[in-house]
Amino acid sequence: MAATLLLDRDNWDLAVDATGxxxxxxxxxxxxxxxASECRVxxxxxxxxxxxxxxYLTSILGRPVPMLLIKERLAAAARRVPGVRNxxxxxxxxxxxxxxxxxxxxxxxxxx
Numbered sequence: 395m396a397a398t399l400l401l402d403r404d405n406w407d408l409a410v411d412a413t414g415x416x417x418x419x420x421x422x423x424x425x426x427x428x429x430a431s432e433c434r435v436x437x438x439x440x441x442x443x444x445x446x447x448x449x450y451l452t453s454i455l456g457r458p459v460p461m462l463l464i465k466e467r468l469a470a471a472a473r474r475v476p477g478v479r480n481x482x483x484x485x486x487x488x489x490x491x492x493x494x495x496x497x498x499x500x501x502x503x504x505x506x
Contacts, residue, residue, distance in 0.1 A: 398424040426502045429478060432471040433497055461485060464493060472497050
């Protein structure tokens, strides 16, 4: 069973449990949160491996990019999470300042 630190959905920061300890998420939510995290990380932002992340600043935001390319970059990010297969990305809003949508995968889904 995979576990990850639980992030508050509103501010994407650590959350605490009822006893005041750092909260932990378990399956199936932990995998959904890990996919969302992978899709939200800007390339170069992960200090332990700067090759990870989506190239939002260099290749996506503020540029005329084919929607298919954005979907593929997000799907590739989702597939980096262990156990994630059959990824489908649905984009509902693309602007110069953001991307919104949903990443669905075998066994779960997460909102961007």
